[in-house]
Structure formats: C-alpha cells, structure tokens
Amino acid sequence: MVSTSYPKKKLLTLTGLSESDVLDALPNIKAGVETNVDDAITVEITGDRPDLLSVYGAARALKGYFGKETGLVAADWPSSGIKFFVEPDAEALRPVLVGAVVEGLKLDEGSIQHLFQVQEKLDLTIGRRRKKGSIGLYDLDKLKSPFYLKNASMSTAFHPLKASAKMTVQQILKEHPTGKDYAHLVKGKHYPMLVDSKNEILSLVDIINGVFSAVTAKTKNILIDITGTDFYSCNASLNILCQDFADMGGRVKTVEIHHASKKLVTPDSRPEKMVLRVEKANQLLGTALSPKAVVQLLRKQRLEVSVGRDVLDCLVPRYRADFLHEVDLVEEVALAHGFNQFQVKDPSVFTVGSKSDDTYAVQLARDSLSSFGFVEFMTHVFFSPQKAARAFADAEVVRIRNPVSEEYASLRSMLLPSVLGALSENTRQSYPQNVFEVGEVVVRDAATETRTRTDVNAVLVSAHASANLTEVASLLDELCRRFKVEYSLKELTHPRFIDGRAASIVCNKEIVGTVGELSPQVLDNYGIKVPAAIFELRLIKGQR
Template structure:
C-alpha cells in the first residue's frame, strides 16, 4: 500500500480555509475508519498507509477534502467545478498501438503559497502526488502517466503525435537536446521506464502550436515546461492505456490544484480513445437497491440516514424511489464498481458500530474433531521427550511437501 507523510501544519491550514478546527487527537482516532492505517500521528506529522481502493486520499489536499466530509460532516460536492474549453488537444492517427488515451485539463489561478518556501513545498506535494498516482492508479505509468506543465511557457492548441526514435528535444533535467533513443538509454527516467515502450518503433510526443515538445509520455517532460514557484497556470496531461485510470488521475490532480485556489478549465480532445471534453465535472449516478442494503447490513435506512452516510463519504443521495436510492458519487472514486461497494460506503459513513446487533439466524457450535484430543496428547508427549514442534506453511505445494521430502502420500 502507498504511504504518505503529511505535515500537520498543511492539514491545519487546509481545514482552516474550510472553516474547521484541526484536532490531531480526533484525527488519530477517527481517520482509520475512512480507510487508512496510521503509522504516526503527532503534532508535527501524519504518516499513513492508504488502502489500494482509495487513491483519492494520496495527497494532503485530497485527503483534507475527504476529512471535511467524514470528520466534520461538511456537504462536500461530489462534482468537480469546471469551465468550458477554450483550446483543444488533437490526437493524430497512429497512436492506437502506442499510447491510445490522451486527456488534458487547464488549471488557472493556482496559488502555490505566500513565500518561496511554501511554494517549493506545494510543488513537492504536487510531484509526490503524481508519483503516488503513477504507482496506485497508473500501475507504474503503464495504465496512466501524468504530466504537469507551466501554461505560460507553451502555446495552445496542442496535439499528440507518434514519431520515430530519431526525434529530439531537451528533456527535463538535461541541458542539451537528446534523441528518443538517447533518452531511453541514458536519461535516468528513460532507463527506468524504457520497458513501457519496448518493441515500439513509434513513440508518442505531445506538442504545442509551435511544435515545441511538451512531453514524451510516459517518460519525461520537456525542460521548458517546468513548473516553478512563479507558475500560476498549468496544463495537465494524462496519457495511457486505461481510460478510467486516466480520467481518475486527471480529476485527482485537478482536485489538488483546485484546493490551491485553481480554476479548472476543460480541454476538448479530438480523436483517440479519450475523444470528448475533459475533465467531466458531473458525478456518476448509481442505482442502489434497498433490498440489497437490508440483506447485507441487516437493517433498512431512512433517507436522512442514507444521505448523511453518503455525504460523509463524499457522495450524495439525489433520489429516493420506492425500491432504490439514486446515489451520486465522484468520478474519481475508481473503487465504486458495484452496488456492494456503495453499501460498504453506506456502512462506513453510518458507522459499523451503529448497525445494531442480532443473533445469527443459523447458529452453529464448533466442536473438536474426533482425533483432535489424541493429536494434542501426542504432540504434548513428543515435546516433553525433547522433540521440536514445527508448523509447516499453510500455503505450499505437492512438490515441496511430498516429492522433496521423499514421502509418498
């Protein structure tokens, strides 16, 4: 599971901006109920492991958003506020077998901080969030990889092309132009992720209107697009093979930048597997049968109880029909695949300790096997005679257990 370390001062500031008091003691007691495992929680730092099904908790900003709803009962919208697109990303033919999904968003008015130290820290949090998403959602940049660029240093509209390995540009961290082959064999990021392009004669490049290279996904950005402490507007690109993973990654980076004061603007993607306007701000509506809730949790929920529970989990109940609830959940909640996932959120939001108590309908009483007492007495006698008791591994195989032990079962 990914582990993140967050300064309590950052969480305190984010909570204060939303009008809440940050209580470290309450945080230590209640946050694990949301889906985290706390390694360290003191006045200075919070170190937590995030469960794989909650990648929306991998940054201070997105975690704070979840905390506002779960710990403070704030009605946080499941939607991402977005404005209409003013530019495009054209995906040219030839990328289907190279990098088929290309998505983009623009975020303007980002406030990284009040001084250079705070701005540097914000940039580090943004970069760390990217890498955590690469691991948790992108599966090592295969399913999705993220690039963030200083919008003031590039010229829209943008396009994605496939090119041969002789193409060259100055990558991040270098001072001179390098060919694609040189990047993959010499640049640290190229060496680390060259396997993702193994066997491909063509590679993807993202270009601006002046044909300047923004990014060579999923490897490295161009050096001239680097985000600095002076950056206030950014282009976010997400490329990959899995549309859902790319959409979630794009939303989560935009959420983090929105928490820094940014205004998210859509980009129209023309062509490719991600054709359309992104990011989509509206939540996804799910049908939740009430009978299934009653069968799995052992009780029914009033509309007020269900609404409060889902709001604590970042969603909302928008309709209460005869046999179903219509639940709006954020698009970045990749873990919501089935009504059972909604029921889990309902139980967490309501509180497992408040679901009530009931006796099992089919009680069963365990009892020892007939030979259990004899086995126990034999073990005890052998240990008493000086033998050493060894418990074999629960998971094994026939070869280890029998063939190598020269034992014919």
C-alpha cells in the same frame, strides 16, 4: 497500501478541526496514521482511495465525516478551448489521452512538492507504474495550443528534466535515470511525444518531461495530460488532480481531445449514477436505518442522493474510482456510520464444528510419535537443492521463478533433509536425539490441476550410539498398527542408507516410504557424529 504525507498545518486549516479530532478520524476514513511529527502526518491509505493521496482529498473526506460540508463537490468545469490532436500512429501504444487546464494558481515550494508527491503516487497506484496511465504537468504560459501526440524518432532530441543538456530519445532511454526506469513501456518503434503548435516538445510521454515547460513554484497556469491504456483509470486520475487543484483555488477547464475517428471532452467530471436499495443496505449491515438516515450518511461520504422511499438514486463523484457494485455504496453507509459505532451481534446460526479427517490422521501420528519418546520438529516447506543433495533427495521437485534467495528456491518433497539439517545444528546437545516431524510435502503429479500434489509425511529419526534398523522398524510397526495399516518391507539399495540395512515400505502395492540406517556419508554430510536410523512415510496422499 500506499503511504502518503499530509502537511499538518494545511490539513488543520482546510478542515478547521483540532489535531486530535483529525488523528482520531483518519483511520475511520481509510487513512491509517503511521507517524505524526511536527509538521506532517503520514498515513497509509488503502488501494481503493487514491483520492486520499492529497491533503485536499483528505480534507474533503474529513469535512464530510464531521458533517461540516456534505454532498457532492461541484465539478462543472467550463471549456478552455484548448485542443489536443492524437495522430493515428501514436495511438497504437497509448490509445487513451485525457487532459485539462488549470488557471489562476498561487503555488509555493510546499504546495508544489505535495503536488508532485500526489502525481508520483497516482502514477504508481491507479497508473500501475505508468503502465495504465502516466501523468504530465506543464507550464501552460510557455506553450502554444493546440497540442499534438505523435511519434518521435530515435534521433529526436530535447532537454529532459534531471539532465544538463539536450538528449536524443535513444540517449534518454539508455542513459537517463528516469528514462531507463520506464524504457520498458515504449518497446518497439513507438516513442509517443507531446508537442505544441510551435513544435516545442513537452514530453516523451510516459517517460520524462522537457525542461522548457516544467512546472515551478512560479507557474500560474498548468496544462495536464494523462496518456495510457484505460480510459476509466486515466479519467479518474485526472479528476483527482483537477479536484485537488480546484480545492487549491485553481480554475479547472476542460480540453478537447481529437482522435482521427472521435472527439471527446475531458475531464469527464459528470458524477456517476448508481442505485442503492435501502433494504439491501440494512440487510448487509444488520441495521434498521431509515431512508433518510442512509441519505444523510451517504452525503457525509460526499455523494449526492435524492431522497426516495426504498430506492435511492446516488451520484458518485468522478474522483472516486472504486464504485463497481451496490455493495460499494453499502460500505460508504458503514464508513459514515463508523465501524466502532455498530452494536456487534453475537453469532446466531447453529452449525456443528468438526476437524478434518486429515487432521485426525496428523494428530494420531503426532500423538503416537511423541508418546514413543520423540521430540517434534517443525521445519519450513521452503527448501533448496543444496539441502536435498546432502541427503541424496530429489533436488528440485518444483522450482520457484522469483525466489528471495537460493536457500528458498524450491519446496520439500520429503521431510528428512530438513530434519537432519535441524539435527546438524544440535550436535552439542546430549544424545540420544530422538526427533520426528509430521508435515506437508509437495510432489509432482501430472494428473492434478496444479501438476503437483500436497501430501503429508511423517519422519522419525533416532540418533544415538546404538541406533539401528530394528529399533525404528519396531516403532514403524507400532505406528502402522495404530493406523490399522497393513504393510510389508522390501529390500532397498540407496546411497542414503547402509547397504542391506534399508527397506521400502509397501502398502497396497505402492511404495509409501523408506526405513533404514543412514549411511555414514549422509551423517558426515550433516556433521552428525552418532549413528542414526530413520523412517519416513506418506500419511496422506493428496491432502486437500
């Protein structure tokens, strides 16, 4: 999801619709309205529709949705005669270069700001923060064709935007704010730059443009380049921009891109051919639409469709980059139909529901422990080494590479530390404090595909003036009886417990838990001023 802002007046003028119609319709074309203030409507658009980033794209879709203008938008653009040459050594880092020319523009401060917003968000979304594609816009009248993509050296210098004077490439990457942000894209020896035939530097591509050919409100003719790693996404971004310019009244023209081994003409705006089976659409939607109705709906989505009986040949505009499969065409039919206009169908297939065996076990444990008079806690699976240390527990069973804070840098491998942590925040409440938790823990297990196992443990803590091992051992015994589990206790010496008052719980020759009286040191670590006896045992090994 990415948010973008439409100038309201512009949107209403372009569509000829009322404000309330526009606001009602936007969510149905995948542009959920976030705010609507005096002069702007801010929407959140979904990741598959970068064409809706601009007010022109939104207007195009809305006019189709309301049937004011349907079918494909013509994008048969003539040649400008302008050429780009890609030098072989510049290809290594940015193998893809596409471009276009737009002539006869009448820009103003508002439209240019909107344009820059669209460019920036295309870089962010389809361009994946300029990794896959990075857009440059230049004032064509200041430049002389042809253009060359070639490598700069560290000492190459030009006057970049957002700087007061000339800077070398080295300085830009180290000191310039935008340069620093994107320096990671040009690691190594390659610094591709775009120059014109007079050797004027247009930009250090992917990083920053030069001041010399910067686009302003006075610019009439624009040169566009997109450099990147993936032709499909670069060409999609280029088509989105060009279609927007065309809708603004600009004359879009193609350019020639010359590589050592190939030549191409961009933007490639030939609509993509796809096929939709009417039966498939009806099956997936649960409808009985006629071929004619499906054609009409697709045309509202600005596709061109030739009427057929069962199979429809569709032409998809290039500014839509989200068509991979027939189901994408089916969704277009659903969008044009309107999701809220479908008659919902009640569940029709009979199946028998059931809870999992694991849930049966968890419920039996929770029922039992609460019936013993204990209060249930529910703590987080996130955990920290500090929390572990207070209870002499394993510090880091797993370590997270990108924790939001040290407090949540690990996962718990046992429940006790979290429950004691919770009790330490309840010391002003009356005692006895009898609590339990049944919950998931994560332990290492080299034999599984995730190198870990998610187990379910149960912990019980009895904290009061006369809490002791006998009391909790009796409850443990009762719990095991309910689970019909045979177990034995084996002496245990561990700093968590008072010596001679703790045991391991052994079941089928495997240690599955511990029971005992907490050592005064542990209680002290948590600021708990009464004795406490606990047990914790594994209920489910490798749940799931």
